[in-house]
Amino acid sequence: MEEQEKAHLADPGLLAAWLAARSIARGLAPPVPDHGGWRVDTGLPGEIRRRVFAGPVTGISALAASIHGPHIFIKMCGAGQQLLGLLPPRWQLCPGGFFMRHAGSLQAPDLPAGYRLEVTTSQAITTARILTGGGGIAASGHAVEYAGVFVFDRIVTEAAHRRRGLGRVLIAALGSRRRSDSARRVLVATEDGAKLYASLGWQIESPYSTATIA
Structure with a gap:
């Protein structure tokens, strides 16, 4: 992993534990490691699944390039413009938030x-x-x-x-x-x-x- 990626990573263990507990809270299947992050199959009308990353890892770009339809969300610990820079032009930012402790x-x-x-x-x-x-x-x-x-x-x-x-x-x-x-x-x-x-x-x-x- 490049030094730039390391500098922006959130604690991957903390993020993974939060994501697993959140899945329990919402009655979802456990997160699955994938492309350097995690996949959560939500199966909702407006959200088929979400992909969650602790920072700007290289797997995000390859994943985003393979997705062409709506209702799949990529979520990353990091600034919105940083995430957008890893994605093809067809992707758009949604309102952001904050991972807090x-x-x-x-x-x-x-x-x-x-x-x-x-x-x-x-x-x-x-x-x-x-x-x-x-x-x-x-x-x-x-x-x-x-x-x-x-x-x-x-x-x-x-x-x-x-x-x-x-x-x-x-x-x-x-x-x-x-x-x-x-x-x-x-x-x-x-x-x-x-x-x-x-x-x-x-x-x-x-x-x-x-x-x-x-």
Whole structure:
């Protein structure tokens, strides 16, 4: 591997563990090593599969050249333009995100009045939901502990309930279910979500870029 590639790699072991735990959280088959990264078969209407890489490895270009249809996503730890430079012209960037980790303590804020919190764990997946007084879902999220990581996934606050601290409550509630103190907390955030996580002490491990064929 060239020195330039090494300089931009995220921790491949951490990324692989996150990807495996995320697959559990979403009921997907385990990731499969391929082209210097991993293949995840998602089988969704808008996403047949995704290919995930810890950095700009040479296998990305060969893989991208072999793909000609939509609904397959290449995701890489690194800047969007760096990823785009490895791809044929038919590929386009999607909105980016950030691969993040948290090494400190997670403070549990008070739940605002008018809401109630439910946390359950079933088959390795912890689900937290914040409900309104009428039983509607105001916010929800999931977590899985696996292979030395504790992964937060699909942390969502509904638009009508944002800016009330519900995301902070969810993160703390899910984090309280971590069994091993050595399990590293990781997640991938959108650009907007990263601002919330940064305010909670999360640190950016790497930009997380995505491309597909429209």
